[in-house]
Amino acid sequence: MPELIEVETYLKAAGRAIGRTVATVSIPNRRYLAGDTRLSDLRSAICGHQLQNIRRIGKLLIFHIGPASIGMRFGMTGRLVVDGEVSIDELLYTTNEIQEKHVRCVITFQEEGEIAMIDPRSFGKVEFKPDESRLGPDATAISTEELLPVFLDTTASVKALLLDQTRIAGLGNLLCDEITWRSGFDPRRAGHTLEPTDVERLASVIRATIEDLSSRGGSHMGDLQQERRQGGTCPKDGVPLARDTVAGRTTWWCPEHQF
Numbered sequence: 001m002p003e004l005i006e007v008e009t010y011l012k013a014a015g016r017a018i019g020r021t022v023a024t025v026s027i028p029n030r031r032y033l034a035g036d037t038r039l040s041d042l043r044s045a046i047c048g049h050q051l052q053n054i055r056r057i058g059k060l061l062i063f064h065i066g067p068a069s070i071g072m073r074f075g076m077t078g079r080l081v082v083d084g085e086v087s088i089d090e091l092l093y094t095t096n097e098i099q100e101k102h103v104r105c106v107i108t109f110q111e112e113g114e115i116a117m118i119d120p121r122s123f124g125k126v127e128f129k130p131d132e133s134r135l136g137p138d139a140t141a142i143s144t145e146e147l148l149p150v151f152l153d154t155t156a157s158v159k160a161l162l163l164d165q166t167r168i169a170g171l172g173n174l175l176c177d178e179i180t181w182r183s184g185f186d187p188r189r190a191g192h193t194l195e196p197t198d199v200e201r202l203a204s205v206i207r208a209t210i211e212d213l214s215s216r217g218g219s220h221m222g223d224l225q226q227e228r229r230q231g232g233t234c235p236k237d238g239v240p241l242a243r244d245t246v247a248g249r250t251t252w253w254c255p256e257h258q259f
């Protein structure tokens, strides 16, 4: 699924449309538009206005168009196609083939081109004036000071806390497993058991892992990834990996070096 690394790639791809003027917007299935916004209201707010800027917080992409803002959330399988070009080749759990019925939102421009959201499983959303206030700090540059309160006084698991977008924004299942594996923490461990030095190490590993996997091309490029399977072993010490559902997600970890 798209995690912040993939959404950052979408952000860069969409950047070429900055400065263009919105001609039309279509959302074939009304349910893809979040909340009670009407498509006609969205259209009157953005059509005829210039795409001025695009930002990302966590996994949320925000388009500033004239006086309005539009958010895109990519769910499990959302991809952004800009001027007919797919910005990432591979996304786990989805097909690379684009089918008409999977096109959820298209913004076309007066000058040329279009931005299209393709989302086979349709868990994503387009949101008028997206609420950013409920998102925690972006994981890309998370500091120890920002991460410390996340683990304070809570029995929630490390994995659940890292996945919680209101506490730290941008991490999904694959990045979380890679990060806990690299940093040596059991994903089931209660948050409050982490010492400040542990949190400092975790913050450092989060930043480094995002940088590393971004340069390799995606959230699915982690060292642990190919061992996330029946019979998979830890790439560090060769011990068979453990698998369980943690925080509602399929989780893999090494019972030897993660504690």
Ligand SMILES: [Zn+2]
Residues within 6 Å of the ligand: 234, 235, 236, 237, 238, 239, 254, 255, 256, 257, 258
């Ligand atoms: Zn290990």
